[in-house]
Amino acid sequence: MKPNWYGLSVDEALDTLNASHERGLSRTEVEARRPEAGWNELAFKKTPAWVRFLRQFKDSMVVILLVTAAITGLLTALGSHMLPDTLVILGVVLLNAILGFVQEGKAEGALDALRSLMVPECLVMRDGELQRLPSRELVPGDLVILEGGDKIPADIRFIDTSSAYVDESSLTGESVPVQKSTQPIAGDNLVPGDQRNMGFSGTYLTQGTARGLVVETGANTVFGRIADMVKSADAGQTPLQRKMSEFVHTLIKAILAVGAFNFVYGLYLGYDLGYSFLGAVSLVVAAIPEMLPALVTAILAVSGTLMAARKALIRKLPAAETLGATSVICSDKTGTLTENRMTVTRVQSGAQTLEVTGVGYDVSGHYARDGERLDAEGHPALRALLEVGAVCNNAHLKDEGGGVGDPTELALLVSAAKAGITKADAHRLAEIPFDSATKYMAVLTEHGGRRFIAVKGAPETVLGLCATQLDADGRTVSLDAASYLSAAQGFARQALRTLGFAFKEVDADHVDLLHADLSGLTFAGLQGMIDPPKPSAIEAVAKCKSAGIRTVMVTGDHPDTAQAVAAQLGITADQVITGAQLAEMSPESLRECVKAVSVFARVAPEHKKSIAEAFQANGLVVAMTGDGVNDAPALKQADIGVAMGIAGTEVAREAADMVLADDNFATIVNAVEEGRHAWTNLQKAILYTLPTNAAQALLIMGAIFMAAFVPVFAERFVLEPIQILWINLIDSVLLTLPLMMEPKEKDLLSRPPRDPGVRVIDALFLQRVVLMGLMIAVPSFLIYHHFGAAAVVEGELVDPLLLTQAQTAAFWVILMTQIGYLISARSLFDSAFRLDPLGNPWLLGGIGLSVLLHLMGTFVTPVADAFRLAAFPIEWWPLILATLLPSFLAIETDKLIRARLARR
Ligand code: ATP
Numbered sequence: 082m083k084p085n086w087y088g089l090s091v092d093e094a095l096d097t098l099n100a101s102h103e104r105g106l107s108r109t110e111v112e113a114r115r116p117e118a119g120w121n122e123l124a125f126k127k128t129p130a131w132v133r134f135l136r137q138f139k140d141s142m143v144v145i146l147l148v149t150a151a152i153t154g155l156l157t158a159l160g161s162h163m164l165p166d167t168l169v170i171l172g173v174v175l176l177n178a179i180l181g182f183v184q185e186g187k188a189e190g191a192l193d194a195l196r197s198l199m200v201p202e203c204l205v206m207r208d209g210e211l212q213r214l215p216s217r218e219l220v221p222g223d224l225v226i227l228e229g230g231d232k233i234p235a236d237i238r239f240i241d242t243s244s245a246y247v248d249e250s251s252l253t254g255e256s257v258p259v260q261k262s263t264q265p266i267a268g269d270n271l272v273p274g275d276q277r278n279m280g281f282s283g284t285y286l287t288q289g290t291a292r293g294l295v296v297e298t299g300a301n302t303v304f305g306r307i308a309d310m311v312k313s314a315d316a317g318q319t320p321l322q323r324k325m326s327e328f329v330h331t332l333i334k335a336i337l338a339v340g341a342f343n344f345v346y347g348l349y350l351g352y353d354l355g356y357s358f359l360g361a362v363s364l365v366v367a368a369i370p371e372m373l374p375a376l377v378t379a380i381l382a383v384s385g386t387l388m389a390a391r392k393a394l395i396r397k398l399p400a401a402e403t404l405g406a407t408s409v410i411c412s413d414k415t416g417t418l419t420e421n422r423m424t425v426t427r428v429q430s431g432a433q434t435l436e437v438t439g440v441g442y443d444v445s446g447h448y449a450r451d452g453e454r455l456d457a458e459g460h461p462a463l464r465a466l467l468e469v470g471a472v473c474n475n476a477h478l479k480d481e482g483g484g485v486g487d488p489t490e491l492a493l494l495v496s497a498a499k500a501g502i503t504k505a506d507a508h509r510l511a512e513i514p515f516d517s518a519t520k521y522m523a524v525l526t527e528h529g530g531r532r533f534i535a536v537k538g539a540p541e542t543v544l545g546l547c548a549t550q551l552d553a554d555g556r557t558v559s560l561d562a563a564s565y566l567s568a569a570q571g572f573a574r575q576a577l578r579t580l581g582f583a584f585k586e587v588d589a590d591h592v593d594l595l596h597a598d599l600s601g602l603t604f605a606g607l608q609g610m611i612d613p614p615k616p617s618a619i620e621a622v623a624k625c626k627s628a629g630i631r632t633v634m635v636t637g638d639h640p641d642t643a644q645a646v647a648a649q650l651g652i653t654a655d656q657v658i659t660g661a662q663l664a665e666m667s668p669e670s671l672r673e674c675v676k677a678v679s680v681f682a683r684v685a686p687e688h689k690k691s692i693a694e695a696f697q698a699n700g701l702v703v704a705m706t707g708d709g710v711n712d713a714p715a716l717k718q719a720d721i722g723v724a725m726g727i728a729g730t731e732v733a734r735e736a737a738d739m740v741l742a743d744d745n746f747a748t749i750v751n752a753v754e755e756g757r758h759a760w761t762n763l764q765k766a767i768l769y770t771l772p773t774n775a776a777q778a779l780l781i782m783g784a785i786f787m788a789a790f791v792p793v794f795a796e797r798f799v800l801e802p803i804q805i806l807w808i809n810l811i812d813s814v815l816l817t818l819p820l821m822m823e824p825k826e827k828d829l830l831s832r833p834p835r836d837p838g839v840r841v842i843d844a845l846f847l848q849r850v851v852l853m854g855l856m857i858a859v860p861s862f863l864i865y866h867h868f869g870a871a872a873v874v875e876g877e878l879v880d881p882l883l884l885t886q887a888q889t890a891a892f893w894v895i896l897m898t899q900i901g902y903l904i905s906a907r908s909l910f911d912s913a914f915r916l917d918p919l920g921n922p923w924l925l926g927g928i929g930l931s932v933l934l935h936l937m938g939t940f941v942t943p944v945a946d947a948f949r950l951a952a953f954p955i956e957w958w959p960l961i962l963a964t965l966l967p968s969f970l971a972i973e974t975d976k977l978i979r980a981r982l983a984r985r
Contacts, residue, residue, distance in 0.1 A: 086238045086296045087266045087276040094238045094294055098222040102240065105206035105224035118220040121235050121298035123305050133185065137178035146174050146806075149362045156355040163355050165947045169803045173810050181375065201731065203227075203234040206292075223295040229288045229514055230710045230730020233280040236302040237293030239263050243512055244289035248732075249274065251283055252303065258287045273303055285732050287710050289514060321402050321763070325374050333369055336778070340365040343785060350788050350795070356802075360781065363802035367809045368778035370770050377763060380821045384759035392742040393752035394726070400738035402763075403720050404704070404756025407630060408834040409696050410749055411689070411705040411719070414636035414643060415578070416488075416728050417746045418650055419612040423492035427577060429568040429607040430463045431553045437499065442483055442491055444498040457500030461555025464500065466606035469582040471497040471504040473524045473535040475512075487515075489578065492610045493537075511593070517637045517709055518685045521546075523599060525591065532587050536599065539639070539683070540569040540581035540607055547583050550604040557603055569607055573641030576649065577609030614649045621747035622651045629833035630753065632746075633696075635681045635689055635705075643682035653679045660684035663691065671695040686711035693719045702837050704749060706741075707733050723749055750830075758825045760835060761909065766820045768846060769906040770813065772853035773899055777809055780858045780895075791866070792873045797884060799865045799891050801949045807938070808895050815931045816903050819923035823907055852975065856968040857898040864964065865891040868957060886953035889939055894964045896935055900928055901969035910976055913969070 084097055095102055099110075106114075137143065150170040153163040201216045206224040216234035219225070225234060227245075239245070239261050246258035253274040263278055273281055280286070280293050282302040299305055340361040347357030381402055385395040388404075395401050415421055428435050428448075435455065439446020448455045448463065457463050470493035476486025478498065484491045497503065508527040515522035521538025536543055544562045552558045565581070572579040583602035622632045632652050636643050640657045647654035657680045666674065668691070675695045681688070686709060693715055696703045705719035708729035713736035716722030724737035725744045734740050741748045780799060787794040800808075869887025872880040905913045907921065919925070938950050945951060 085269070086236075087271060087279050088268075089238070090265045091238075091240045091263055093265075094296070095240070098294060098296065100222040100224065100294060102224075103206075104209035106220070106222050107208050110222070111207065111218075111220055114220040114222065119299055120217045121219040121295075122217045123300060134178065134182050137181040137185075138174075143174055143177065145362065145365060146170055149359070150174070152358060153355060156358075163359075165949075166355075166359060166803055169947055170806065173806050177810050177814075185375070201232060201234065203231070219295050219298055221295050221298060225293050225295060226290075227280075227286045227293065228290045229286055229516075230732050231286050232731035232735070233282055233284050233286065233293070235282050235295045235299075236297035236304075237280045238296050239278050239280060239291055239293050241292040242289065243291070244514065245286060245291040246288040247280055248285045248287045249281065252281055261291065285710070287732070288516075290512070321377055325377050329370060329373055336365050336368045339368070339778075339782070343782065346785060350785070359802040360785070360798060363805040363809075364778055364781045367781060367805050368774055370774045373767065373770060376766050376770070376817065376821065379818075380759055380763050380766065383821055384755055384762075387758070388739075388752050388755045391751045391755065392745070392748045393755070394740045394742060395738070395752075396734075396740060397738045400721055401756060401759055403702065403837075404739070404753050405758075405760035406702045406835045406837045407704045407721060407753050407756065408701045409631045409633055409703050410625065410746075410753075411633045411635045411692060411696070411703060412746050412749070413706050413708065414634050414638055414646060415612060416708075416744055417706055417725070417741075418618045418634065419614050419646060421488045421612060421728070421744075423488045423578065423610040423612050425492050425496035425608045425610045427572055427575075427609040428463070428466060428496070429565065429572070429609075430460070430466050431551065431606070432564070433553060434568065435463070437496055439495075439499060442478065442495055444478070444495055446495075446499045448500065457502075460553070462551040462553055462606065464502065465551055465555060465584070466582050466608070467493075467497040467500050467502050469535045469584050469605050470494075470537060470580075470608060471502055472507040472509075472526050472528075472533075473522055473537045473582070474504060488612075489580070489610070493580075493608065496608060516711075518687070518711060520637065520683075525587070530589070532589055532591055533584050534587055534599070534602070535582075535584045536602060537580050537582045539637075540579055541566065543581035543583050543602075544604060546599050547602045547604040548600070549602075551606070560604055562604075565604065565607065569639070570641055572607065572609035573639040574645055575609070576611065576642055576645035578612055578638055578642055579607055579609045581607055612646075614646060615745065615747070617745060617747040619650055621750040624750050624830050626651070628750075628753070628830040630750075631679060631701075633675075633679045633681070633692075635684055635692060637684060638682060640680075640682035643680050647680045656680070657682050660688045663688050668695070668698070672698045675699065686715065689715035690718045700837075702834070704753075706746075706749070707737070709733060712736075754825070754830050757829045757832075757835070761826065761829070762821050762823050764909060765823060765906055766817055768849055768909065769820055769903060770817050771846065772850045773813060773816075773857065773902065774809070775850045776854045776857035776898075777805060777895070779854045780861055781805065783858055783862065787862070792876055793866055793869050793884070793887075795876075796873055796878050797888065799861055800888060800895070803948055804888070804892050804950070807948060808892070811934060812896060812899060812931050815927040815934075816899055819921060819927040820903075820906065822921055822923040824917075824920050826908065826911070848975075849972070852971055853902055853968065856902070856971050857895060860898055860964040860967060861891045861894045864894045864961065867960075868953070882951060885949060885951040886957075889950045889953055890957055890961055892950060893935060893939075893961050896931060897962060897965040898968040900931075901965040901967070902972060903928070905969050905972035905976075908976075910979060912973060912976060914973075 086094060100106060150167050153167045157163045157167060202213050203216045204226040205212055205214050206226060219235050225237060240263055242261050242263055245261045247261055248258045250256045255274060261277060261280065266278060281304060283304040343364050344357050344361035347360050381398050384401040388395055412418055422441060424440055425437050428437060433450060436449045437446060438449065448457055474490045474493055476484055476490035476494055478484040478494050509524055510527060511525040513523040520542045521536055523534060523536040526533055526535060536546060544565055547560050549557045550560045569579050582605045584605060585602045625632045634643060634647050634652055640659055644654045644657050656678045658674060658678050660683045671691060672695045681692060689705060689712060693703050693705050702720045704721035704723055705715055706723040707716045708725040710730055710732045712733050716724060716733060716736040721739060722737040724733040724740045726740045726742040727744045739752060784794055784798040865887050868890050869884050872878060872883040907913060907916055938944050938948050939952055
């Protein structure tokens with residue numbers, strides 16, 4: 082029987098699980114618990130391979146073929162000679178199912194790999210050491226440490242909390258975060274929402290910090306027991322996938338109607354029932370672009386893998402498609418555009434501006450005034466300023482160099498250490514964590530028996546809480562906010578990130594910081610730190626410019642700092658709008674404003690959502706970065722929400738479409754390039770598939786039509802129905818799929834972004850359908866007639882073998898014309914002569930395999946017999962091979978003309 086965890090006191094819970102409050106579990110203890118506890122994950126039931134294989138037969142195309150096989154089988158039983166047709170259709174269906182199965186497996190594999198790149202991690206205390214571990218390794222008794230934005234990795238009993246609020250909406254539907262505490266709660270069978278000292282797997286700590294004792298893991302958690310809530314995050318079709326399915330469905334209806342007409346017309350012309358039926362079916366199968374929806378998925382999955390290799394992890398497949406159309410990237414500044422390696426270089430203490438030497442987290446450096454070294458010991462005001470920075474701080478410097486924690490706070494520890502100040506002798510009693518909406522952090526500390534509130538944050542915010550300031554000798558005098566504000570502005574203009582510091586002494590029994598009066602503080606001064614722009618970001622901003630993408634900086638930092646850093650990065654910085662100004666604007670004026678302004682400063686997270694909306698209202702496709710809990714609404718609003726993989730919170734990652742493994746702006750631009758790549762490959766594949774389908778359908782309809790006038794056509798269709806099935810179901814797959822592996826074109830990032838409103842099926846497409854329909858069908862007709870005409874004399878079939886050979890020749894012509902088209906289809910607008918002929922080995926493989934299969938069909942007797950093919954005289958070959966040229970040249974000429982017109 083499991084205990085009621087919420088009813089136990091902290092010590093009882095620790096005892097029950099044999100765990101230590103300070104050291105957590107030991108490694109050996111974890112190993113001992115593993116066999117019983119298992120892994121902390123929900124085992125997704127994988128669809129078994131045979132089910133996935135059978136699923137291939139659900140496709141409407143396959144159903145049509147299976148029905149056809151049944152009917153031809155029935156006709157065979159009734160005495161028609163259609164057994165080979167039945168067998169071939171079944172064989173083709175099987176082969177198609179295998180190809181579909183393999184292709185689906187590949188796409189699934191790529192998605193699995195993407196998912197596994199995003200294993201959730203958490204901070205755990207083991208053997209007395211803080212470690213970041215994959216959440217699946219937790220066992221009951223483990224001690225997890227959480228802060229605002231973290232996902233709770235298992236069911237836990239809180240054992241320490243500080244202003245800890247948890248968003249339990251995924252579990253309880255309650256949208257307001259609930260405060261958690263550690264007190265035991267009386268009562269039986271409390272619902273999760275009432276268990277105020279418990280945290281449940283899958284919910285989020287939105288604020289504060291906490292420690293929790295893991296009590297249940299994996300399938301035993303509350304979340305694990307509500308199994309159907311666990312849906313994979315990346316379900317959902319992309320707009321293009323949806324459009325494609327709709328398009329194919331409409332097309333199927335139209336094609337079925339044409340097929341029915343063809344059937345009746347075939348009977349009217351005097352073909353027998355079975356043959357007419359098979360003709361109609363092959364028309365239907367030839368015309369339906371059955372591969373398209375699967376192709377879209379496969380290309381997006383491949384694109385996701387390519388993006389992952391470049392450190393952009395796609396969480397939702399539609400993002401791979403949308404990325405290609407991105408026209409604005411709104412990026413945070415700190416850590417994304419800049420290094421986030423801060424060094425305090427200037428401080429303002431009263432009327433004095435001091436320089437600080439040294440770089441990075443190396444504590445060797447000193448203070449100087451006008452170039453002259455200054456001993457901090459003799460400057461009480463400077464010491465007070467640095468002390469506030471050191472105690473109102475959650476970072477840690479390591480003895481061996483470097484440190485853990487927020488770089489801004491690390492920089493403050495370093496600046497304090499340069500004056501010999503550490504936070505060691507202060508004892509923290511309570512904390513109001515930093516929040517980018519309030520822009521300050523406060524702590525209550527005890528220092529030599531006295532209690533202080535210490536606050537740091539944006540200068541104007543902290544100054545607003547102060548009544549007095551320290552003078553150079555450390556005496557309290559009345560506040561001169563104006564001169565501090567102008568000093569802060571001076572720092573900001575030098576691109577320095579600037580913080581203000583203040584403190585006040587409180588009663589010795591004061592414990593409640595949350596409700597403390599945070600006014601009447603004494604201002605201690607300013608510290609300004611540099612945070613250099615990332616060289617890769619400068620490059621990426623330039624790339625965006627040439628790619629027609631606007632880079633917009635949206636930062637919580639001071640307007641002047643933002644402007645100075647933006648200018649260093651190459652972002653248009655002549656106008657800056659602040660969050661306060663933005664809050665005053667109507668949606669219409671904001672919409673006008675974003676047309677010209679590219680730097681937004683002192684914005685709170687809620688403003689980011691309005692900024693995204695304003696861009697979208699102007700018809701732009703917006704990518705927006707974010708890392709905090711409050712950024713989630715903006716990430717959801719943007720077309721592409723981008724979360725930081727390193728500095729971001731789990732909440733932001735979960736809300737995002739894409740996660741940057743390296744928190745780097747340049748990675749977004751790389752992902753956009755891959756998105757464009759995916760889109761062009763899609764266009765190529767679609768622009769190849771649909772015209773070839775149309776051509777095959779045209780071929781059959783044309784043949785039936787001509788049957789009324791030309792004797793060889795009255796005798797047989799140009800191609801036997803089963804030959805059409807071969808071409809449509811085998812060649813098309815082998816020749817279309819490789820197009821999705823087509824390498825990137827070099828100038829992808831020097832073109833303007835795709836208009837999100839453009840249709841895939843546009844004028845270019847219609848024109849290519851007509852052109853290719855003719856280029857494939859006409860040579861086939863001509864070759865069939867040229868070689869086969871002699872087989873029919875005065876309406877009588879005198880040489881059936883010759884007619885079969887002529888059909889075989891036409892069968893080859895289709896392959897040749899399609900190969901000609903394919904070579905040219907590798908680029909939509911560029912000449913094929915400018916492409917690397919060996920650039921896409923898959924394509925060469927596909928062509929090679931198709932040719933090999935055609936040779937087999939022609940020369941291996943049993944296969945040839947089954948498909949009604951026959952080897953033809955060797956002197957026919959040159960003419961047949963030459964039919965590759967017209968389709969190739971037609972498209973190349975079309976591209977040339979387009980390029981000429983465009984230049985004009
Ligand atoms: P971005 O939004 O581009 O990441 P940012 O990091 O400057 O920029 P915020 O993190 O919202 O944005 O910070 C806003 C302001 O709050 C900073 O300019 C600074 O003055 C102050 N600030 C930043 N970090 C802290 C902190 N840890 N404690 C107290 N104040 C801070």
